Amino acid sequence: QVQLVESGGGLVQAGGSLRLSCAASGRTVSSYAMGWFRHALGTEREFVAAISWSGEGTYYADSVKGRFTISRDNAKNTMYLQMNSLQPGDTAVYYCAARDEDTATVWYDYDYWGQGTQVTVSS
Numbered sequence: 001q002v003q004l005v006e007s008g009g010g011l012v013q014a015g016g017s018l019r020l021s022c023a024a025s026g027r028t029v030s031s032y033a034m035g036w037f038r039h040a041l042g043t044e045r046e047f048v049a050a051i052s053w054s055g056e057g058t059y060y061a062d063s064v065k066g067r068f069t070i071s072r073d074n075a076k077n078t079m080y081l082q083m084n085s086l087q088p089g090d091t092a093v094y095y096c097a098a099r100d101e102d103t104a105t106v107w108y109d110y111d112y113w114g115q116g117t118q119v120t121v122s123s
Helices: none
Strands: 003-007 010-013 018-025 033-039 046-051 058-060 068-073 078-083 092-099 117-122
Touching: 003 092, 018 033, 018 092, 018 117, 033 068, 033 078, 046 068, 046 078, 058 068, 078 092
Parallel strands: 010 117
Antiparallel strands: 003 018, 018 078, 033 046, 033 092, 046 058, 068 078, 092 117
16 A cells, blocks of 8 residues: 655745645655646646656646646655646645556546645735
C-alpha cells in the first residue's frame, strides 16, 4: 500500500506563491505516475497536473499552465507543485494521487490518494 501526505497549503494573497509537497510512504513510488487534483466547493474534482515516473513527462490543465510547475524527487519519494501567480479561482482542497501505470489526467485512473491540503487565495 502507498500512503500519501500533502503539505504546504495555506492562505495567500492573489499574485502570491505556494509550494505543495506530497510525501509517499509504504513503498517507493519511483515507478508510479503521480498527479495533483483539486476540489472546490460546488465543483467537480479537477485535474491540475501530472508527472511521469521519471519526471520527464509533465501535463497541465490549461487553467494553470504557465503558473504551476509539477516536479518530483524519487530519492525522497516526494512530489511537488510550485504554484505562482495564484488567483482566487485557485482556491480549493488540493490532493495528490499515484498510480502504478502510465500518467493519467482523470481522477478515477488513480489508485492512491492523500487527505488533501487547503489552499485559499484572497483577492
